[in-house]
Amino acid sequence: MSNAVDLEKNFNSKLEKNDFVEPKDWMPENYRKHLIRQISQHAHSEIIGMLPEGNWISRAPSLRAKMVLLAKVQDEGGHGLYLYTAAETLGASRDELLGALHTGKAKYSSIFNYPTLTWADIGAVGWLVDGAAIMNQVMLQRTSYGPYSRAMIRICKEESFHQRQGYEIMCHLSFGTEAQKEMAQDALNRWWFPTMMMFGPPDKDSPNSEQAMKWRIKRETNDELRQKFVDRTVEQAEFLGLTIPDKNLKWNEAKKGYDFSEPNWEEFYNVIKGNGPCNKERLEARNKAHSDGAWVREAAMAYAEKKKENILAA
Amino acid sequence: MTTQEALFKYTLRLSDTSLILAQRLSEWTSKGPFLEEDLALTNIALDILGQANSLLEYAAKTESKGRSSDDLAFFRNEREFYNTLLVEQPNGDYAQTILRQCLIDNFDLLFYQELAKSKDETLAAIAAKSIKEITYHLRHTSSWVDRFGNGTEESHTRIQNALNELWRFTDELFEMNEIDEVLLKDKIAVDLKTIKPIWKKQVDAILEKASLKLPETVFMQTGSRNAKHTEHLGYILAEMQYLPRMHPTAKW
Numbered sequence: 001m002s003n004a005v006d007l008e009k010n011f012n013s014k015l016e017k018n019d020f021v022e023p024k025d026w027m028p029e030n031y032r033k034h035l036i037r038q039i040s041q042h043a044h045s046e047i048i049g050m051l052p053e054g055n056w057i058s059r060a061p062s063l064r065a066k067m068v069l070l071a072k073v074q075d076e077g078g079h080g081l082y083l084y085t086a087a088e089t090l091g092a093s094r095d096e097l098l099g100a101l102h103t104g105k106a107k108y109s110s111i112f113n114y115p116t117l118t119w120a121d122i123g124a125v126g127w128l129v130d131g132a133a134i135m136n137q138v139m140l141q142r143t144s145y146g147p148y149s150r151a152m153i154r155i156c157k158e159e160s161f162h163q164r165q166g167y168e169i170m171c172h173l174s175f176g177t178e179a180q181k182e183m184a185q186d187a188l189n190r191w192w193f194p195t196m197m198m199f200g201p202p203d204k205d206s207p208n209s210e211q212a213m214k215w216r217i218k219r220e221t222n223d224e225l226r227q228k229f230v231d232r233t234v235e236q237a238e239f240l241g242l243t244i245p246d247k248n249l250k251w252n253e254a255k256k257g258y259d260f261s262e263p264n265w266e267e268f269y270n271v272i273k274g275n276g277p278c279n280k281e282r283l284e285a286r287n288k289a290h291s292d293g294a295w296v297r298e299a300a301m302a303y304a305e306k307k308k309e310n311i312l313a314a
Numbered sequence: 315m316t317t318q319e320a321l322f323k324y325t326l327r328l329s330d331t332s333l334i335l336a337q338r339l340s341e342w343t344s345k346g347p348f349l350e351e352d353l354a355l356t357n358i359a360l361d362i363l364g365q366a367n368s369l370l371e372y373a374a375k376t377e378s379k380g381r382s383s384d385d386l387a388f389f390r391n392e393r394e395f396y397n398t399l400l401v402e403q404p405n406g407d408y409a410q411t412i413l414r415q416c417l418i419d420n421f422d423l424l425f426y427q428e429l430a431k432s433k434d435e436t437l438a439a440i441a442a443k444s445i446k447e448i449t450y451h452l453r454h455t456s457s458w459v460d461r462f463g464n465g466t467e468e469s470h471t472r473i474q475n476a477l478n479e480l481w482r483f484t485d486e487l488f489e490m491n492e493i494d495e496v497l498l499k500d501k502i503a504v505d506l507k508t509i510k511p512i513w514k515k516q517v518d519a520i521l522e523k524a525s526l527k528l529p530e531t532v533f534m535q536t537g538s539r540n541a542k543h544t545e546h547l548g549y550i551l552a553e554m555q556y557l558p559r560m561h562p563t564a565k566w
Contacts, residue, residue, distance in 0.1 A: 050344035057340045061557040061566040062384050063367045070363060073343050074356040081349055119557055177564050285345070293347025295472070296408050299465030306464065
């Protein structure tokens with residue numbers, strides 16, 4: 001009994017000292033479960049996120065834009081890979097995690113259930129969605145679980161490139177022809193509120209947040225991160241000459257930050273439930289890729305088995 | 315035909331082949347059979363797109379009529395593209411994509427090794443840079459051909475079907491015309507006659523290892539040297555070019 005108490009004490013003192021918890025350390029079962037859920041959701045988001053952006057690779061309007069986008073989508077896949085590996089250090093298997101994604105049991109970031117309708121959406125996704133993701137990921141570099149933190153440090157470096165590339169697309173459009181400007185404003189109009197939802201529900205309605213803060217998995221609350229994002233993004237929109245689609249957006253001198261409208265949380269819960277514009281398409285695309293690839297994976301396994309037998313026979 | 319004209323058209327032949335192939339390969343991105351393979355194939359697509367970009371820049375410079383590499387990629391029509399027919403063929407299943415790539419990797423490695431010795435410094439430099447990449451691509455695709463050929467019954471059938479389907483586009487890789495004649499004189503172009511038997515020997519070895527058989531009666535298709543394509547190219551270009559063509563004065 002005293003042993004269990006010691007283990008928990010040791011775990012808590014690591015958190016207090018801001019030390020990392022490593023895979024072989026003792027950890028409370030709920031901490032482990034919370035992390036597997038969070039890291040795998042994050043991995044799934046990277047993999048699903050390849051779809052709306054991959055949607056524009058064949059139609060990117062310049063050679064450079066095509067190369068940048070192709071490299072970016074590849075990076076997202078790479079991030080998915082690091083994150084699945086980080087989740088595996090907690091005892092989850094990739095097959096099991098992917099299975100949960102493919103059956104619709106596991107969640108991923110709801111933002112990827114919105115469609116990329118025009119080329120400007122590729123700019124807006126980079127600028128806004130990656131911009132919001134970075135807020136979260138910068139915080140997670142200091143998360144208490146070592147492998148997750150280290151994965152985040154690598155990912156953040158690449159994400160900040162992506163955000164700059166997205167903003168560069170927005171610059172070309174905003175300072176381009178009338179039609180391009182309209183395209184840029186339309187993309188901002190459609191992506192603004194969904195992006196604000198990426199930080200999760202308001203703190204008062206976010207039941208998992210409090211425990212995650214105690215475990216130092218999360219270091220800033222949803223509302224704090226959302227505020228930071230708005231404050232930073234308003235100036236960037238002004239530079240582009242684009243209007244943020246929120247009539248209540250106003251500088252508040254007292255809090256040294258912007259006041260802004262809450263996103264439509266009903267829409268948020270609806271998309272999480274599976275009723276977003278692309279939930280069905282995203283899951284179908286993932287499932288199709290996985291089932292079309294089954295014979296490839298089987299062939300690779302069968303080949304490896306045969307090689308092993310040949311070595312044993314020799 | 316002047317050397318400059320020949321060089322422009324020769325470079326287009328190479329750039330278009332890379333561009334259309336990269337366009338095809340990137341259709342797989344986010345849809346690969348598993349994550350590591352998705353990343354690997356996207357990487358190959360990126361390398362080839364990079365080659366296309368360098369070659370198109372050089373083609374634009376050689377032409378010197380004020381057209382940019384993007385103009386050449388996005389504002390030429392079906393009858394002005396010189397990519398080989400093989401690269402515009404649909405991806406099919408993963409076996410077909412891998413086999414197409416393996417046939418091309420074998421060709422490209424030999425071709426670019428020779429082109430690296432070209433008297434044209436830019437082409438030689440682009441070739442030298444590409445060799446490293448192609449060596450890796452070939453290792454990747456030939457090992458998959460082996461895995462499919464000797465994996466399961468299903469994978470064997472699929473890769474054999476791919477070979478039966480695509481073999482008819484391979485002769486064309488070695489076709490030469492007036493452009494080659496002009497440039498061979500100046501030691502700029504690669505003599506495709508000399509690499510053909512080496513290519514055949516290498517491909518035979520890969521196929522034999524993978525327990526595959528060449529289809530017996532095949533009528534070899536041709537046309538791309540005169541910009542006569544299969545019906546697939548029109549759709550590839552329609553998708554790839556629509557946005558710049560809709561906004562011809564825009565910059566991206």
